[in-house]
Amino acid sequence: MLVRYVIIGSGIASLSAAEAIRQRDSTGRITIISEESHDFYSRPGLAYYLRRDIPEKQLFIRSAKEIRELALERIHSQAIHIEAKQHQVQLENGQIVPYDRLLLATGALASSPSFTGNHLRGILKLDGLDDTHQLISRARKAKRAIVVGGGITALELAEGLHARGVKVAYLLRGDRYWSDVLNEEESKIVMDRLKHEGIDLRIKTQVEEAIGSRGEIQSVRTNQNEILPTQLLAVAIGVKPRIDLAQRSGLATKRGILVTPYLQTSARDIFAAGDCAEILDPQTGKSQQDILWPIALAQGRIAGANMTGEELVYKKEIPFNVTMLAGLKVAIIGQIGGGSQNDDLVSVSRGESETWRLLPKTILVESLDQINRIRLAFGEKSLQGALVMGDQRWVRVLKKLILHQVDVSAIRGALTNNLHQILPRLEQKLNEWEHRNKT
Amino acid sequence: MSLFKNSRHLALAQAQVVPDSELCVQCGCCTYNCPMEIDVRSYARKGLPILESYCLTCSECVNRCPRGVLRFEKITNPTGS
Ligand SMILES: Cc1cc2nc3c(=O)[nH]c(=O)nc-3n(C[C@H](O)[C@H](O)[C@H](O)COP(=O)(O)OP(=O)(O)OC[C@H]3O[C@@H](n4cnc5c(N)ncnc54)[C@H](O)[C@@H]3O)c2cc1C
Ligand code: SF4
Ligand code: SF4
Numbered sequence: 001m002l003v004r005y006v007i008i009g010s011g012i013a014s015l016s017a018a019e020a021i022r023q024r025d026s027t028g029r030i031t032i033i034s035e036e037s038h039d040f041y042s043r044p045g046l047a048y049y050l051r052r053d054i055p056e057k058q059l060f061i062r063s064a065k066e067i068r069e070l071a072l073e074r075i076h077s078q079a080i081h082i083e084a085k086q087h088q089v090q091l092e093n094g095q096i097v098p099y100d101r102l103l104l105a106t107g108a109l110a111s112s113p114s115f116t117g118n119h120l121r122g123i124l125k126l127d128g129l130d131d132t133h134q135l136i137s138r139a140r141k142a143k144r145a146i147v148v149g150g151g152i153t154a155l156e157l158a159e160g161l162h163a164r165g166v167k168v169a170y171l172l173r174g175d176r177y178w179s180d181v182l183n184e185e186e187s188k189i190v191m192d193r194l195k196h197e198g199i200d201l202r203i204k205t206q207v208e209e210a211i212g213s214r215g216e217i218q219s220v221r222t223n224q225n226e227i228l229p230t231q232l233l234a235v236a237i238g239v240k241p242r243i244d245l246a247q248r249s250g251l252a253t254k255r256g257i258l259v260t261p262y263l264q265t266s267a268r269d270i271f272a273a274g275d276c277a278e279i280l281d282p283q284t285g286k287s288q289q290d291i292l293w294p295i296a297l298a299q300g301r302i303a304g305a306n307m308t309g310e311e312l313v314y315k316k317e318i319p320f321n322v323t324m325l326a327g328l329k330v331a332i333i334g335q336i337g338g339g340s341q342n343d344d345l346v347s348v349s350r351g352e353s354e355t356w357r358l359l360p361k362t363i364l365v366e367s368l369d370q371i372n373r374i375r376l377a378f379g380e381k382s383l384q385g386a387l388v389m390g391d392q393r394w395v396r397v398l399k400k401l402i403l404h405q406v407d408v409s410a411i412r413g414a415l416t417n418n419l420h421q422i423l424p425r426l427e428q429k430l431n432e433w434e435h436r437n438k439t
Numbered sequence: 440m441s442l443f444k445n446s447r448h449l450a451l452a453q454a455q456v457v458p459d460s461e462l463c464v465q466c467g468c469c470t471y472n473c474p475m476e477i478d479v480r481s482y483a484r485k486g487l488p489i490l491e492s493y494c495l496t497c498s499e500c501v502n503r504c505p506r507g508v509l510r511f512e513k514i515t516n517p518t519g520s
Contacts, residue, residue, distance in 0.1 A: 012465075045466030048505065058467035061480070293464045322462055322507040329507055392507040396459070 003028040005307055006089060006097055008079045008245070009105035010034035011043060012293055013274025013300035015062070017103050020304025022070050028308075030070070031097060033089065035078045038129050039067065044293055044351065046132045047153070050160030059129070082249035084267040101269050101307040104246055104257055105300060108239040108275035108291055108350070113148070117210030122217035123233045126153055135234065139164040142231035146171060146220055148207055149236035150178055152323050152351040155190075157234040158199055159326070169200040169228060171207065178325075180337060181352070186330075186389055189371060193326035207233070239291055239350055241276045254278055255289060261313045263303040271307055273299035279316065290319050290353040318403050319353030322392065328371060331395045334402045336377050336385030367419035374398075374419055381409045383426070397427050406433045454496055454511040460486035463508045469500035483508050 005021050005028055007014045018030050041059040048054050075097070081090040088098045110125035112118060124135055135157075139145065145166045147158040155177070158170040176187035177194075194201050206223040210233060219229045241256040252258040252266035256278025263271045274296035278287050295317070302312045322331040365376045372390035376383060376398070382405040386398040401408065408429050411422065460483055469479035475493050479500045482489050501509045 042465040042467065044464035045468075048466050048468055053503075053505075054467055054471045058471045061465040061467070061484075294461050320462070322505075324505045329505070331507060395507060 003308075004098060004100045005030045005103070006099035006101070007032045007103045007105055008034070008089070009107055009274070009276075010036050010038075010040060010074075011105060011107050011274060011296065012040075013105035013107075013296040013303070014103070015040045016297045016300030017105065017273060017304030017307070018070055018072060020301045021308055024305065024308040024310070029073065031073045031075060031099075033075045033077060033079050033091065033097065035076070036128060036130070037076045041129055043128070046126065046129065047156035047160060050126075050132055050135060050156065051163045079245055080248075082245065082251075082267075082270070084249060084251070084270060087269065099269070102271070103300075103303050103307060104265070104270065104272040104276055105274045105296075105303075106242040106245060106276040107296075108241050110153075110236065110350075111238045111240055113207070113235050113237060115207050115209055117212060117217075120210050120212040120217040120233075121215050122212075122231060123210060123235060125235055126157060127239075135161070135232075136164065138232045139166050142166050144169070144228075144230045145232040145234060146207070146228060146230045147234045147236070148173075149238070150174075151236065151238070152325070153236035154234075155194075155325060157236055158194065159197070161232070161234065162197060162199055166232070167200070169202060169230075170194065171205040171222070172201070172203045173206045175203045181332060182387070183375065185366075186373065186375070186387065189373075189389065190325045190328070193328065197326065236350075239275070241278065241289075243276060246272070246276075254280070255287070261315070262306050262311060263299060263314055264306070271303040273303040279314065288319075288354040291350045292319060292321060292353060293351075295319070318399075320399060321351055321353070322395070323351055325389075328390055329392055331386070331388040331392055331399075333387075333395075333399050334377070334383075334385035336375065336387045365419060365422060374423070376422075378408070378412050381405075381407050381412070383408060394423055397423075397430055400434075401426060401430055404433065404437075406430060453514045455514050456482075456489040456494065456496070456501060456509050457512040458483035458486060458488075458508050459510070460484060460508070462506050464506060466505065468503045468505060469509060472499045472503040474499060479509070488512070 007017055010032055021030055039060050040062055042061050045059045049056055049059055078092040079089050080092050088096050090096055110127050125131055139161055145161045145168050147154055147170045158168050162168045177191050191201055207220045208223055209221045210217050211219045217233055219227050221227055243253045243257050246257040247253050257265055257272040257276050259265055259272050259277045259279055263273050265272050275291050280287050299314055302314045305312050318334045320333045322329060367374045375387040377385040383401045388395050406429055411425050463483040465480055465484060467480050473479055477491050477494060
């Protein structure tokens with residue numbers, strides 16, 4: 001009998017699951033239900049599209065041929081209820097879709113701001129391609145835009161709108177950018193570069209009220225009691241896993257949809273993967289949330305394989321991202337907290353892992369080469385985290401040292417703040433480790 | 440020794456573009472900027488080095504990738520096998 005695989009969502013977790021299923025089962029029926037009607041696209045790529053680095057067509061991540069070969073059935077609608085006992089999903093368009101195995105790949109949604117007037121037209125978020133279209137069409141007419149929030153997305157919004165010729169004011173509640181991941185010096189470098197690009201960056205400034213006329217935003221009032229005129233207010237204050245459907249349908253949830261290391265939910269034959277899923281640490285009963293593309297991709301692959309009957313285990317990797325902050329490449333690996341609270345986010349932001357905010361008992365070493373900087377966080381025996389700003393040459397070595405928890409205690413004793421001495425010695429330690437572990 | 444080497448120097452020697460596929464977010468900036476219209480993204484996704492004979496090793500994709508996925512590596516075995 002043909003197996004009926006149903007996937008809710010059409011992001012990267014969904015696509016990689018569908019590919020993993022098709023690799024193992026050439027005849028089963030794969031149905032993708034999504035409220036997004038677009039072909040599979042790169043969500044992080046939206047920022048580059050907004051900034052005009054790439055045209056829209058570049059966002060689509062599979063060729064027509066590759067999609068055909070997957071032989072997917074697509075339904076454009078929202079899933080509103082899962083009847084786990086009957087093994088069927090109810091859609092907003094009235095359809096009932098039966099399944100043998102179901103995957104929830106519902107992603108995360110940007111949090112809404114709580115200030116007065118938050119319902120006005122022209123207040124936008126950046127969750128998907130439709131939002132990007134709205135941002136671009138507003139930016140065409142807008143003279144001024146205001147961006148609030150923290151993390152990568154807020155900055156991408158500010159730079160993207162600026163690149164589209166809008167005068168952008170970026171308001172930070174705190175006194176520096178991304179203060180729980182970057183340290184003071186790193187924040188300052190990014191902030192100086194933003195100002196240099198022409199973005200009106202204001203610290204300790206918060207929107208108290210959005211003021212509009214006939215439902216359209218016209219200005220904001222800040223905590224400084226200033227009125228800033230604007231035709232667009234872009235908000236990126238964090239994201240939340242989309243668990244509403246799972247919750248309504250009686251599945252176990254916490255911050256995300258709870259899954260085992262096999263990515264199985266509390267209900268039989270239902271799996272979850274990507275931004276929406278949460279795996280608790282059996283020791284602490286807690287989790288560190290990741291909103292990261294490579295993790296959603298890896299989980300999708302495993303969930304897909306397990307839906308066909310395999311028993312693969314998802315092993316949490318050390319969260320790692322490289323991103324552009326004000327034109328500077330910045331790699332963030334493992335635990336490398338910025339040491340301060342971040343008032344600009346109400347929850348974890350896209351492209352971020354909560355792990356990065358942690359700061360182990362460490363000795364920090366930094367290098368100053370104007371903009372090329374490396375910050376290292378050592379634990380007792382091994383490197384726990386690293387932040388590399390600017391030149392990325394050392395990222396691969398550092399990443400491997402952290403990933404494999406290579407013992408570098410010999411170096412730790414002799415730490416100086418001279419990275420020109422430390423980095424080659426770390427590389428040597430890695431080479432020795434790789435040599436020892438070669439089979 | 441400089442801690443930060445310029446990848447162009449390597450490119451001038453015999454080198455190929457190699458991806459670290461784990462990091463790729465499939466944004467397509469590399470493919471879009473390749474003057475030879477090589478689908479770099481598809482190599483990056485599959486974790487394969489770019490072995491197309493018409494790759495100029497011009498480093499455009501390496502520099503444009505916002506994620507540091509691509510780098511030059513010396514060709515140790517020119518057949519690539
Ligand atoms: C602007 C931006 C920048 C980013 N930058 C980075 C970065 O630098 N690095 C990084 O690693 N990650 C980054 N990310 C995050 C990354 O894109 C996500 O982690 C990843 O896309 C998650 O994939 P997913 O498949 O879990 O969910 P998503 O891609 O969010 O897909 C979820 C899908 O489910 C659909 N859906 C949800 N509920 C329902 C329902 N009930 N019925 C039908 N359909 C439903 C949604 O419409 C959507 O199509 C960024 C994201 C954005 C938007
Ligand atoms: S530019 Fe970099 S991240 Fe984007 S698709 Fe190419 S290799 Fe991947
Ligand atoms: S090095 Fe130049 S020619 Fe070769 S793939 Fe990259 S952009 Fe294209």
